[in-house]
Amino acid sequence: MRTSSQLAPSVVGLPFFDGRISPAPTGRNSGLESLDTIGAVQSVRAGCELYAEGDAAASWYRVNSGILRTYKLLPDGRRQIDEFLFPGDYFGLESGADHDFATEAVTAATVIRYSRARLGSLVSEDAHLSAQLLQVTLGRLNKAHGRMLLLGRKNAGEKLASFLLEMLDRSSGRNTIDLAMSRTDIADYLGLTIETVSRTFPLLKQEGVVELPNAHHVVVIDRQALEDLTGDE
């Protein structure tokens, strides 16, 4: 199935290098938008795996709808979630032949799949596209640095506060967060246990920074206070 190429261009408008990128060399559509013509839509049921760590990385993806998680496992089952993916996010591009993390759907989701082979040939021709891919990847790397700081140096309260702000900024609502993921997912994202996550939520409530109507709903009462609790700045 072909995409209809009307997805929100979430990357457009990002600072791009230092602005010196010249327009596309040819008259045809260039940049990430040009990918829409080679993408195919795929559905993933909630909880199902799109690909496993070590699978051949034959495709690159973009989230169309729903939420997914990427993660790595240790042999004894310990899991680290690298990121939650939201509509518009690109993922699955690899430096090597295989995926170095697995991807599963948190909620029912649809993704757009781009053939890596075709992407490769496009990239070799189109500096503009290539540079945009670089931009997306560099943004992802920035985020990874922030997450290393969180995982290595923040305590449980700071981790949860940081997480809620991240989710708030990706939410549609201005001060309400819909947590699509389980406590287990949150724990594995923050390097904690579910029990610690469960115990830390009420602490934020006690501080008066959030309300907790139920386990998957958070209302941010005082955003500034929440930011103060993240440890940064």
Add this chain to the structure above:
Amino acid sequence: MRTSSQLAPSVVGLPFFDGRISPAPTGRNSGLESLDTIGAVQSVRAGCELYAEGDAAASWYRVNSGILRTYKLLPDGRRQIDEFLFPGDYFGLESGADHDFATEAVTAATVIRYSRARLGSLVSEDAHLSAQLLQVTLGRLNKAHGRMLLLGRKNAGEKLASFLLEMLDRSSGRNTIDLAMSRTDIADYLGLTIETVSRTFPLLKQEGVVELPNAHHVVVIDRQALEDLTGDE
């Protein structure tokens, strides 16, 4: 000062996408090697800062000699070292206008500095170069994922074992490691305290996997055993 462009091309030979990248479009030198012509060498004394987090990201760099560290700080002084940089490593390329981490020299070091503005115009012209930058950045991202797993889910012993293997693989010697960095650096790299690092070294020795002639020298006796202690595989 200009570089003499004879640096080991450590990136050449990496798998590149799926191998479908076409040769450079023009007859002139292309790819990362072409950068040598726009690089300038800069020295950094041991312990000195090359740039701080938040500084304008006007340049991109490659390590020529010595070892450096990139890190982020929390306002109260907690530090997370993102990576140690060795000769041949590229660093400092950013998605935004500013550096999102600081870089300091661990030992006296020299780096090659590439103007971002000139890099930007090269990238817009040369799909091959652009794709190689992407390759380098994707490799870095892979490594970041591994580090998130380490920081979020491994215990002190597994962290130190992983660290020693990483350093061994970047060492010249076949089974000896020269640790250029302090215990504080190691601790901040692994999300531990110096005391824990200090206490964990002797445990590895007790296991018989390493010898510790002195604080900055490690001899790996049993590499397989060390790998078993990392938690992965």
Add this chain to the structure above:
DNA sequence: CGTTTAATTGACCAGTATCAACAGGAGTGG
């Protein structure tokens, strides 16, 4: 050498994990 800094070691503590019991909701079938 003496001085300073880095690393180790010890005693104790705290934050988070672990193990276990319990509660709340969603779905299912009677």
Add this chain to the structure above:
DNA sequence: CCACTCCTGTTGATACTGGTCAATTAAACG
């Protein structure tokens, strides 16, 4: 519509890893 079950999340009791604070030793440096 209600009980039953399953699953997720919460709460409690306790353990333990790693952190903190302090003292000591070793190494680097002038």
